[in-house]
Amino acid sequence: MIFPVTEAAGLGIDDDHERVEGLAWAYGLVSPDPAERAAALDRHAGARMEAAAAHDRLHEGRFPRLRFGARMRAYRRACGRCFPGALWSGSAYAHGESSAWPRLPLALLFLEWEARYPQEWTEHAKAWGTKQALIRGLAATDHDHCLRAKLIDLVDLAVQRTYRCKDREYVRVARVVDGDELRDRLHRAQHSENPAAQRHASYVLWLLDRPEIPNTRHVWCGWLSGTLT
Numbered sequence: 001m002i003f004p005v006t007e008a009a010g011l012g013i014d015d016d017h018e019r020v021e022g023l024a025w026a027y028g029l030v031s032p033d034p035a036e037r038a039a040a041l042d043r044h045a046g047a048r049m050e051a052a053a054a055h056d057r058l059h060e061g062r063f064p065r066l067r068f069g070a071r072m073r074a075y076r077r078a079c080g081r082c083f084p085g086a087l088w089s090g091s092a093y094a095h096g097e098s099s100a101w102p103r104l105p106l107a108l109l110f111l112e113w114e115a116r117y118p119q120e121w122t123e124h125a126k127a128w129g130t131k132q133a134l135i136r137g138l139a140a141t142d143h144d145h146c147l148r149a150k151l152i153d154l155v156d157l158a159v160q161r162t163y164r165c166k167d168r169e170y171v172r173v174a175r176v177v178d179g180d181e182l183r184d185r186l187h188r189a190q191h192s193e194n195p196a197a198q199r200h201a202s203y204v205l206w207l208l209d210r211p212e213i214p215n216t217r218h219v220w221c222g223w224l225s226g227t228l229t
Contacts, residue, residue: 019080019102019103019106020102020103020105020106022080022081023081023086023106025040025043026040026044026083026086026106026109027040027109028040028043029041029044029109029113029117029120030109030112030113030116030117037117037120041120041124044082044083044124044125045124047078047081047082048082048124050078050081051075051078051079051081051082051085053078054071054074054075054077054078054079055075055078057071058071058072058074058075076088082125083106083110083113083124083125083127084110084125084127084130086103086106086110087106087107087110087130087134104147107137107138108138108147108150108154110130110131110134111131111135111138111154112150112153112154112157114131114164115154115157115158115161116157118161118164128165128166131165131166131169132166132169135166135169135170135172135173136169136172138151138173139172139173139175139176140172140176143176143177148177149181151173151176152177152182152185154170154173155170155174155177155182155204156182156185156186156189158170158200159185159186159189159197159200159201159204160189160192160194160196160197160200161196161197162196163196163200168215168217168220171204171207171215172215174204174207174208175207175208175211178208183205183208186201186204186205186208187201187205190202190205199224203220203223206223213228
């Protein structure tokens, strides 16, 4: 699976590492501390404004001495300082080798932000296509112990909330990290007092026991109606 490549393509491995290091502050976006999260949101909003300004400069003629290529590079750098632009692939993501993609920590951070603070994510970085592509890519790659634990956390978070766009993609992840840890969490959600968690966990467990059944909207509706057992 190749992670999304957009107009930022053409950057290299060094740019990837620089981008990850430069966004260390972004982990504040998932902080449980409201003050720390607010500071990170302000910084992210400022970075988005800078990217928008760079985009405007890219398409205007006010700087005739600044070649288009230079303006494009400036735009790419600005996009790389915020989400979702920070996830635009510069170096190739090796098929099946998550360790080959330096921006994997940013991909996990982006998905965790959406999972823990969906309204803030929607306001500051909404990108449903990027969310879908990242989840599919993570489901298709190799999974070491640390990555597996993060993916189980993401499935658990998605199950326990009201459905959001592209959440169904997490079933792909659940199927590849299936095991005692995931099932224990799903069973806890299934027996919780949260109706959404009960419903979602029951559905995911049902699919885990039936790997031959596709996770489609038709199957979901049939399961809800009781016509599929």
